[in-house]
Amino acid sequence: MPTDDMTSLRLKRRGTKAKFTRLGNVLDFLIEEKRPVEEVKEAFKQANQAYVDLQSKHEAYTEKIENDEEFNKEELWLDECQNYFCKLQIREKDYISQMSSSQEPQQPTERDEESSQRTVVQAESKRPQAPRFNMERPKLPTFQGDIREYNVFKADFQHVIHPHYDERDALMILRSCLKGKPLQHIRGIGRDYEAAWGQLDLLYGDSRMVADAIMEDVSRFRPLKDGEDERFCDFVNLIRRSFNTLKEVDRAEDINNSHMLAIIEKKLYVTDRQMWFRKQGEGTTATLEALLKWMEIELRSRIRSSAPVRNDAASKSRSAVSQVTACEERQQDYRCWICKNKDGHWTDQCKTFLDKSTAERLEMVKSNRACYSCLKQAGREHRMATCKKRRRCPETYKGQPCKFFHHPLLHPSMDNNAVGVALVRGTEAMLPVIRARFSGSELKIQGNVLLDSGAQISIIRQGLAEDLGLTGKSISITITKVGCVEESVTTSLYRVPVSSVDGKTIHKILAVGLPCINDDIEEVNTDNLARQVGLNPRELRRGSGSIDLLIGIDHAMMHAGETRQRGNFIFRKSPLGWVVFGASKLNQQYQNRVLNMQLSPATDLSAFWTTESMGVDVGCHCEAERMTKVEKDEHDLIWNSAKKVGKQWLVPYPWKDNPEKLPDNRVQAERMLQATEKRLAKNPEHAEVYKQQMQEMVEMGFSRKLTDEEKKRHDGPVHYIGHHAVVRPEKRAHQ
Template identity: 25%
Template sequence: MSVVVENMDVLIRKRGSFKAKVTHFEKYVANLENTYPDKIVSDRVAFLDLETRYERFSQVFDEFELVQNEIEESCDLASINSQYEEREIFNNAYFRLMAKAKSFLADDSVDNVKSSGRSVAGSVATQNTNISQNLVQDFKRVKLPTIEIRTFTGEYGKWLEFRDTYVSLIHENDALSDIQKFHYLRSFLAPKVLEVIASLGFTGTNYEAAWNLIYGCYNNNKILIQNHLRGLFTLDKIQEESPSVLRDLADNVDKHIRSLNALGEDTTNWDTLLIYLVSSKLDSMSLKKWESAKGEAKKSLLPDLTKFLRDRANFLESLEQAKPDKKSNSKFRAGMESKYNKQGSSRSFVATGQSCCYCKKEHFIQNCPDFVNLSVNERIQEAKKLRLCLNCLRAGHVLKDCRSIVCKICKFRHNVLLHINREKAAETTAAAATSSSTTEKEETVNCSFASHKNDGVLLSTAVVRVLGKNNKWVTARALLDPGSQSSFLSRSFVDKLSIPVTKVNINICGLNETESAVSGKVNVKVQSRINDFSLELSCFVIPLVTGSLPNFKVDSQNLNIPANVSLADPTFCTSGPVDMLIGADSFWDLLCVGQIKLGPNGPFLQKSKLGWIVSGKVARLNNLEGYNSLQFC
């Protein structure tokens, strides 16, 4: 039996264990329905038992998703549809059970437990208010919003909020025993943070030690102050004025300043520095308005700037609301109602039958012969018309929220039926551009600009340093491409930097109008390795920038490169991975005056702030193994 089959058997057995958990929980919920037909669990022990089981069962879905994704990635195309059906059956059963269990934890049930004096939240309110028993009874008749403690994920920026809320509601509540406090503490910590107290047994005597470990690990004023200072100095620059962006900028500045003051950092005399810092992040129009607003005042204060930002946001918002709605026609309303109905049905927990949204027959769209017989571009257009997710071909959500697996061929976020074979597309385009054909086997790409079988083209590369976590510099190999509108970083290199990634939702269009979804963006500082030059880049994060460059062997001895030049990439002639791409947004800022032609048929040396770049046509010895194509970026 092959290793793949053995792994598949293991994964299917794991999936079976999750199905068994669903069956057990279904029996438990059925017993509750028989015992409490009015959906109110009046017994305190039974209510806490349900609450604990519900929390544990809520984790089953994520565990199932991991295993199911591995199964779908490992199975062949012939059985992929049956795996999709397995996923849908499990999802329907899981969410139906979650809805039933949650109905027992609704407000009416919780209020009933509170009124009986059996709710921990009631004990918290009683302990912290220090008022008479009669007043507490009157207070309980008032329905107040539930106080929620958000799960602490280990982010220092969220520590103060978690600490103050947890201490006031749980840690200083004498009505709770130590084992109850320990239970609450563990339930509010993410898996990463739980590792700090993993060595402690789950007993009441270990609660104080557990809390002290968490407190000592994250209540570090020095790190917290540095975190908020970093937040101020890394505020995103506004590219185009928008009410929401201006308001977010003001809120972020106020949040960091308040946190610094709470940590004992005196920011009284920081106004001039902060005003300069924040105003440098404004778009050109907002900056002009701010300079005009402050006028001839001798000194502006930070509250003046934040007030200006909020007033400006309110003004822009009022202008947007005053604009006529151009999409208020009947067709648009019908489309919005259809979308709303689809979203509403996707949130319900009722199992529905299979129905192809393309031909309306009883099968999934992946199995639809009419849909499969379309060309790839026609499938993409039809999927967009039907408002389907381009990753799983289902309605009810958008691409960025899809949790299904990615394309098995290129690993980008689209369905395998929507994958465009770039190599075939390039071959087709090249064949159309070439007027004659040949049967001789050559190592050249058959396209109109492949002039000779021994010619190759060196792309511009440079070795740079990129600032990562804890101010550590990491060496990267960059491709300089003025044909790209944006800059990019590979996912593996971002992991090396260990820097935060901002979520985005955009599509990148490449050759043959192929689109790839991008969900991450980072801001990095790039520095030359031969001088003090540096620049700030905003880069999109993608799985792979390009293949190894160059994709053919080069004899650097025949290029006659002058000995006194400092190359931007000393390894330009050695095939190696590319970590980042610097696009036209910064490419032209790198060039300097100075160019050398290396022979009549040789490449060019171009002077840049990163060193001398080697690029252009060269004679290649032979292709590297596995590389018999052009590189497109």
């Protein structure tokens, strides 16, 4: 968006904020001077309207902000304004309540009483006879075993039943009101009504057990976060309900004490906690009743401020409490909706999601109704068309830039879904893959086996182990990824029964379970190769698709057998059958990712490897697993394009798109230059430092002025990058 429009919206918001502050000061002055209630109400009404206007101006400004960090900063600014408004609202309510209680009602005279009595008698004589309605009888209370509701149930039941029924009928009615376990507990009582209540009192009537259950509810309530107004409503109701329940059993002191008060305060958000402490500083005693009163006032203020009448269409999506009487379940805001994680990694960093193929990721996004651009769960106000992170896919498809606006992880290309892989690329390589039969407890499955003599251990695909019903031993392994990044994974060690497709000998392979071993193996026609070495084409069973079992060198006998050679191809008769591998000048292409790892050693060799890497270690300790795919691509682009020229590093601009598409923005660049000159003209000291910095860049060769001849020779795109001064007074050299 143009800078001028952003500046205009920001100035309008600043003017509205100044008006709101002035009206708030007027309200404080009227309360301090103890002016009449009507004047205070009118002043608060004006302040409330100014706050609504401020919210509207703020929403109009923040809608144009694309940077998430800048948006969060502006939201914190609005939170401060909201806290100030809440203080005004609480102070206005307290003042009105105080003035109302201080006014004593006038005592009526005897003449007024006689006149009012005559008026009432005359009115009743003239009042028409009201029709009578048959009211529905109240339903009997029920009890399902919640110890918190037992005392209320017992009191209601005895109030309704005892005056009208004897013990025999009351016992029958009691059985009809009990559900679940409470009904089972009194089945052997017989006709003894008092014994039934005695059994229920023994299990549910202990006041200490009631107090323990309520304390557990309060302790297990997750602390509130910023903007969780709906959970704040639930928390207030929980504290009020708990306090009333404990008063019913004469144990109110169990929650109305300093220890429980500290626990309740700890559950509040830090801003709410600060407001409550300021309330105590104004003379309020720190008791549970006072805290509940303050929380209820705060709850009403949040309900009113988030009402639809005080929110425009742009702010309705951020209204956390739209209705209290009929609250609908809203979708949980998870960072990762796959792991149901709110505070950890995002969806595009989830290992479960990254281990899937592109088709599986797309299906997961569809089934979970997530946004295709940012991978967050979508809703009424968030979909791909309105997503703030909607960007064109930076990947290429068939040599052309992708024209869709999906996330790079959804791009239809070769999936990088192998866990800890070492890439093996080649246009002529064929890996030793063979079809084999896997035996489980109840079924047999055919799959692909890779005989990898370069792997130190054997690996089985986790999905196959689960399908076979195998039970393994829990172990921990260390996976070394590309870039020497190590990762510890907890998995299982399985004993896998495997045999040839038509053979009867079963071999037991100890293999580690992992979600994925490699990319899909392409199908290859091996009939001609088999005939060249005198084999029946049916004897050479090479599979295609995903690898189900990788047999490493830990099972060396599985790699031995009769060997034949034809050109660059090797034919070997393994215990699972004939397998072919090697290279040739074929027209087919192969591209596979093979997993290479080892079990975590018990010996600490960190000092040895540190010594070996001296003089060659670049000192990079980046946590690569925390980078998203987009961040990883940007990192690789910058790293691969950097060149060392003399004693300097030359780093070109990392264009995401083709720079040929850049527009000629000379007008905008000149405006930015004019703004910088005006700003520096107001401060000669800054202008001098800025001039020195620019001269230093020219002297060191970082920048130079283009000649007229160079401008004429240039026939490519023209795009200007504006320069502006960043003044940092705390630094000795301003930049």
